[in-house]
Amino acid sequence: MSDSIDHTASRGAAVLAAVCVAAVILPLSFSAGAIATPAIGRALGGGPVALNWITNAFMLAFGSCLMAAGTLADRFGRRRVFLCGVSVFSLMSMLLALAPGIVWVDLLRAAQGVGAAAALAGGSAALAQEFDGHARTRAFSLLGTTFGVGLAFGPVLAGGLIELFGWRAVFVSTALLGAMSLLLAAPGMPETRDPHASGVDWPGMASFTAALGLFTVAILEAPDIGWGHPAVGSLLAVAAGSLVAFVLIERHTARPMLDLSLFRYRRFVGVQLLPIATCYCFVVLLVILPIRFVGIEGYAPLNAGLMMIALSAPMLVMPALAVRLTRHASPGLISSLGLLIAAAGLVWLGGVPVGAEPAALLVPMGVIGIGTGLPWGLMDGLSVSVVPKERAGMATGIFSTTRVAGEGLALAMVSAALAGIVAARLTPVVAALAPLAPGHKLMAAGGGAPRTAIDLAAQRLATGDLSGASTLLPGVSLAMLRQHYADAFHLLTYGLAAITVLAALATLRYLGLGDRQGASVATTAATATTATCDDAR
Structure with missing residues (x-):
C-alpha cells in the first residue's frame, strides 16, 4: 500500500512538474516577444503591421485552437495532445531561431501558437485528472504561480539574451525549456481520456x-x-x-464541443469574466509598456525587462495568497477587490509623464500586479469546477480560449485605440504647424479609405517607432511627439481602469459574496457542479 501511495505521489509530482515547465514557456514566449520585436525589426526589416504580427500571429493561433485542442485531448488522450503540443512548440521555436525574414517569423509564430494551444489544453486537463479536492486546488494555484514566473522573468531573460547573443537566442531558450518538459512528461504522465467521448465534433x-x-x-x-x-x-x-x-x-450535436446550456448559469459566466478582466488591466501592459520603455523613453532592452519585473513579480506570491484568503472570504469578493486595486494602479500609472524617474513608474506597476494577482490565483482552479471531472478538457478549453482569445482581441483593440488617440491629438498640431497638402494623403493597401501621414505616424508612434513617426511629420519635434504619446497613454489607462472597474462589479454579481465564513476554492470546486442548479435564474 505504501509503495502504491509513493508511486502515485511520484507520478503526480512528475505530471505537475512537466505541465508547470510548459506553463512557464507560454507566457515567457508572449512577454519576451514584445521585448524582442524591436530587435527583430532592426535585423529583418518590416513595417508596423508585419512587426505587430510577431505577437498577433501567436495569439491568434493560440486562442483560435484552444477549444479544439481541449476537445481532442478528451477524445484522443490528454498525454498525447500535451506531448504533441510541446513538441510542435519546441520545433517551431528552433525554426524561428533560423528564420531568414519577417514573413517567416510571422508564419512560424502562428504555428508556434498552435503547439501552445495543444500543450496548454492537454496539460491542464491532465492535471485536473491527476489531482482531486484540495490537492487539485494547490496544483492549479502552482500553475498560476508558474505563469507568473514566465510573465515576470520573460522580459528580463529576453533583454539579457538579446544584448548578449541577439534576438534569435530568445527562441532557442524556449525550445530548450520545451525539451525539458518533454523529458519530464514522457515517462511519467499517464494517459487519460473522456470515457464518454464517442467522436470528435469536427463541424x-x-x-x-x-x-x-x-x-x-x-x-x-x-x-x-x-x-x-x-x-x-x-x-x-x-x-x-x-x-x-x-x-x-x-x-x-449529441456530444458538442461546447455545452451552450452552461451559459445559463451565473457561476460559469462569472468564471469567464475573470480572464477577460485581467486582459485589460494586466496582459496588454506586458506589450505596450516595453514598447513605451524601449521605443519612446529609450531604455535598453535589458533595463526595460528589469522594469517589467515590478508589474509581474507579484504573480509569484499573490496566487498563493489568494487561495489562503478564501478561508476568510469568497473567491468572488477576493477577485473583485483585486480588480479594483488594479484599476487604481492604472489610474496612477497613467499620470506618470514620459521621462519620469523609474521609481515613479515601478510603484503603480507593482500595485497593478498585486491587484491582478488575486483573481489570477483563483481563476484556473475555478475553471475546472464548472463541468464534471471527465469533461475537464472542455472546461479548460473554454476557459483558456476565453483567456487567450480575449488577450489577442484586447491587445488589438488597445493598440488601435492608442494609435487613434495619438492621431486625434496630433491632427490640430500638425494643421497649425504645416497643413498637409493633398498629395500627402496615402491610399490604404487594396484601395481602402485614404490614410494621411498623421494616421501612419500615429500608428508608428503606438508601436514605439519614434524616428519613423518623426520622418513622416518633419515639422513636429521629438519632444512634442513624446508628449502627445504620453497624453494618449494617460487617456488610454483611464479607459482600461473603467473597463476593469466594470469587470469587478460584474464579477461580484456573477460569483457573489459567497460564504463569509471562508469556504475555500477547493470546496467551491467540489460543489460547483451542483451549485449551478441553484445559481441559474
Missing part, C-alpha cells in the same frame, strides 16, 4: 475556429487598412456566419 471545431480566427484578423487589420475596406467587411460577415453555424451545430 463545431471548424466553425468555431473560423469564427474566432476571422473576427480577430478583421480587428487586427482594420486599423491599418481602414474599417471601410471591403476585406474587413467580408471577414466580419464570414465570421458572423461561422458563429451562427457553430451555435446551430452545437445545439443539434
Whole structure:
C-alpha cells in the first residue's frame, strides 16, 4: 500500500512538474516577444503591421485552437495532445531561431501558437485528472504561480539574451525549456481520456475556429487598412456566419464541443469574466509598456525587462495568497477587490509623464500586479469546477480560449485605440504647424479609405517607432511627439481602469459574496457542479 501511495505521489509530482515547465514557456514566449520585436525589426526589416504580427500571429493561433485542442485531448488522450503540443512548440521555436525574414517569423509564430494551444489544453486537463479536492486546488494555484514566473522573468531573460547573443537566442531558450518538459512528461504522465467521448465534433471545431480566427484578423487589420475596406467587411460577415453555424451545430450535436446550456448559469459566466478582466488591466501592459520603455523613453532592452519585473513579480506570491484568503472570504469578493486595486494602479500609472524617474513608474506597476494577482490565483482552479471531472478538457478549453482569445482581441483593440488617440491629438498640431497638402494623403493597401501621414505616424508612434513617426511629420519635434504619446497613454489607462472597474462589479454579481465564513476554492470546486442548479435564474 505504501509503495502504491509513493508511486502515485511520484507520478503526480512528475505530471505537475512537466505541465508547470510548459506553463512557464507560454507566457515567457508572449512577454519576451514584445521585448524582442524591436530587435527583430532592426535585423529583418518590416513595417508596423508585419512587426505587430510577431505577437498577433501567436495569439491568434493560440486562442483560435484552444477549444479544439481541449476537445481532442478528451477524445484522443490528454498525454498525447500535451506531448504533441510541446513538441510542435519546441520545433517551431528552433525554426524561428533560423528564420531568414519577417514573413517567416510571422508564419512560424502562428504555428508556434498552435503547439501552445495543444500543450496548454492537454496539460491542464491532465492535471485536473491527476489531482482531486484540495490537492487539485494547490496544483492549479502552482500553475498560476508558474505563469507568473514566465510573465515576470520573460522580459528580463529576453533583454539579457538579446544584448548578449541577439534576438534569435530568445527562441532557442524556449525550445530548450520545451525539451525539458518533454523529458519530464514522457515517462511519467499517464494517459487519460473522456470515457464518454464517442467522436470528435469536427463541424463545431471548424466553425468555431473560423469564427474566432476571422473576427480577430478583421480587428487586427482594420486599423491599418481602414474599417471601410471591403476585406474587413467580408471577414466580419464570414465570421458572423461561422458563429451562427457553430451555435446551430452545437445545439443539434449529441456530444458538442461546447455545452451552450452552461451559459445559463451565473457561476460559469462569472468564471469567464475573470480572464477577460485581467486582459485589460494586466496582459496588454506586458506589450505596450516595453514598447513605451524601449521605443519612446529609450531604455535598453535589458533595463526595460528589469522594469517589467515590478508589474509581474507579484504573480509569484499573490496566487498563493489568494487561495489562503478564501478561508476568510469568497473567491468572488477576493477577485473583485483585486480588480479594483488594479484599476487604481492604472489610474496612477497613467499620470506618470514620459521621462519620469523609474521609481515613479515601478510603484503603480507593482500595485497593478498585486491587484491582478488575486483573481489570477483563483481563476484556473475555478475553471475546472464548472463541468464534471471527465469533461475537464472542455472546461479548460473554454476557459483558456476565453483567456487567450480575449488577450489577442484586447491587445488589438488597445493598440488601435492608442494609435487613434495619438492621431486625434496630433491632427490640430500638425494643421497649425504645416497643413498637409493633398498629395500627402496615402491610399490604404487594396484601395481602402485614404490614410494621411498623421494616421501612419500615429500608428508608428503606438508601436514605439519614434524616428519613423518623426520622418513622416518633419515639422513636429521629438519632444512634442513624446508628449502627445504620453497624453494618449494617460487617456488610454483611464479607459482600461473603467473597463476593469466594470469587470469587478460584474464579477461580484456573477460569483457573489459567497460564504463569509471562508469556504475555500477547493470546496467551491467540489460543489460547483451542483451549485449551478441553484445559481441559474
